[in-house]
Amino acid sequence: MRIAVIGTGYVGLVTGVVMADLGNDVVCIDNNPDKVAMLRQGKSPIFEPGLEPLLQQTLRNGQLRIAESVAEGLPGAEVVIIAVGTPPKEDGSPDLRYVEEVAREIAAALRDYTVIVNKSTVPVGTGDLVERILVENGVPADRFDVVSNPEFLREGSAVEDTLHPDRIVIGVNRREAAEKLVVLYAPLESSMIITDRASAELIKYAANCFLALKISYINAISRICERCGADVGVVAKGIGADARIGRQFLQAGLGWGGSCLPKDVQGLISIANDLGYDFDLMRSVWQINADQAQHFLDRLQERLGGFSGKAIGILGLAFKPNTDDIRHAISLALIERLLGGGASVAAYDPEAASNVRALYPGVRYTASAPEVAENADAVILVTDWPEFRRIDLSKMAESMRQPILFDGRRFFYRAQAEAAGLEYHTIGS
Ligand code: UGA
Numbered sequence: 001m002r003i004a005v006i007g008t009g010y011v012g013l014v015t016g017v018v019m020a021d022l023g024n025d026v027v028c029i030d031n032n033p034d035k036v037a038m039l040r041q042g043k044s045p046i047f048e049p050g051l052e053p054l055l056q057q058t059l060r061n062g063q064l065r066i067a068e069s070v071a072e073g074l075p076g077a078e079v080v081i082i083a084v085g086t087p088p089k090e091d092g093s094p095d096l097r098y099v100e101e102v103a104r105e106i107a108a109a110l111r112d113y114t115v116i117v118n119k120s121t122v123p124v125g126t127g128d129l130v131e132r133i134l135v136e137n138g139v140p141a142d143r144f145d146v147v148s149n150p151e152f153l154r155e156g157s158a159v160e161d162t163l164h165p166d167r168i169v170i171g172v173n174r175r176e177a178a179e180k181l182v183v184l185y186a187p188l189e190s191s192m193i194i195t196d197r198a199s200a201e202l203i204k205y206a207a208n209c210f211l212a213l214k215i216s217y218i219n220a221i222s223r224i225c226e227r228c229g230a231d232v233g234v235v236a237k238g239i240g241a242d243a244r245i246g247r248q249f250l251q252a253g254l255g256w257g258g259s260c261l262p263k264d265v266q267g268l269i270s271i272a273n274d275l276g277y278d279f280d281l282m283r284s285v286w287q288i289n290a291d292q293a294q295h296f297l298d299r300l301q302e303r304l305g306g307f308s309g310k311a312i313g314i315l316g317l318a319f320k321p322n323t324d325d326i327r328h329a330i331s332l333a334l335i336e337r338l339l340g341g342g343a344s345v346a347a348y349d350p351e352a353a354s355n356v357r358a359l360y361p362g363v364r365y366t367a368s369a370p371e372v373a374e375n376a377d378a379v380i381l382v383t384d385w386p387e388f389r390r391i392d393l394s395k396m397a398e399s400m401r402q403p404i405l406f407d408g409r410r411f412f413y414r415a416q417a418e419a420a421g422l423e424y425h426t427i428g429s
Helices: 008-020 035-038 052-058 097-108 124-138 158-163 175-189 197-228 232-240 261-274 280-304 328-339 354-360 384-390 393-399 414-419
Strands: 002-006 025-029 066-069 079-082 114-118 144-148 167-172 189-196 311-315 344-348 376-379 402-408 423-426
Touching: 002 008, 002 097, 008 025, 008 052, 008 066, 008 158, 035 066, 035 189, 035 376, 052 066, 066 232, 079 097, 097 114, 097 124, 097 344, 097 393, 114 124, 114 175, 124 144, 124 158, 124 197, 144 167, 144 175, 144 197, 167 175, 167 197, 175 189, 189 197, 197 232, 197 280, 280 376, 280 402, 280 423, 311 328, 311 402, 328 354, 344 354, 414 423
Parallel strands: 002 025, 002 079, 025 066, 079 114, 114 144, 167 189, 311 344, 311 376, 376 402, 402 423
Antiparallel strands: none
């Protein structure tokens, strides 16, 4: 099938590359010339396991092309996928500027019947908006269908998630419009939910907000655990064994970050508000998350008797492992407060350090994980990169001024850390 994907962020690029790998003729379109140049050389602008080799392979075998404008890339496409950003505006509501721009560009380039697919996370009614823009710009209504097809891939496992989705949601106002996507996605052998457009658009927000709610719930439980001597890891295991609750997304920690959960929680609160519903449940979910890392720092501050003059090591800067993404990363809020309190900070991350360096040049970025601990008064583990398992905790303890470990992801075992000579503090126990 001939497919055009507009926008080469996480969703657009991964979708384009995977669709090309499945044998479709794909053109990925981006209006950023630097990105286009990189992509044409087979370089991925984002770090995502498995993506770059697939990009190079599909470019080499001609399944994938890169174009720098909709006018250049769109002609001939049977399916056009919109995967541009919908960043939050100052009031938290999603900014649809890029979706609107792209809709106008599609209108100018559309010649034959085309299925226009919205993969960006957009409020209910955006499919109608795109439809309206096309018609207002002179495209006959029978020359296209607009379909909502939200994406559920996670950063860090985006290629894998795209190849093996739990479900594919297709929202249409005309059932026949779903047919092309059913054929396109058939090789993935995943279950498909074909529904109306409004429900599909809401499914995406409702899913991400539920995930955020689940994490905030277990983080709130962690606070209770700290007060009563219970262990949140065991509590999570105990409740997660109930199939109605499920084990996933019950890992207590410093809270959720990234480009999606924070944006979509804010987005749904604002969408609900516009519809006359005060979603106070999600406001609490947001607040619990904002408090979680600060509470952990309060504990560290109390233990050290203040931050002034103290040396703190940070392990992990990315918002989660296997990515270099630092959008809404918890590490940023921690660094801000530590530097503000007069501490000196050393940090290590296998992928994200250069991104943070641009924001906080005053932090000392080390070449390896153990180096953050040298002469430190405490080390905080912020991101649970698997490679941190290889840290020799005994050596780390010996290299520190005060052997204090604050484990923000419940990554190490208390017994293991204490046996290595570390004073161990963690979340929810
Ligand atoms: C999230 C959703 O999981 C995807 O399904 C969705 O497609 C994506 O947003 C999106 O809208 O594009 P992502 O932002 O990549 O994916 O990251 P998650 O794996 O959901 O993690 C989000 C945050 O929650 C991270 O900071 C992670 O450390 C934290 N987390 C996750 C926990 O604190 N505890 C957990 O149990 C799970």
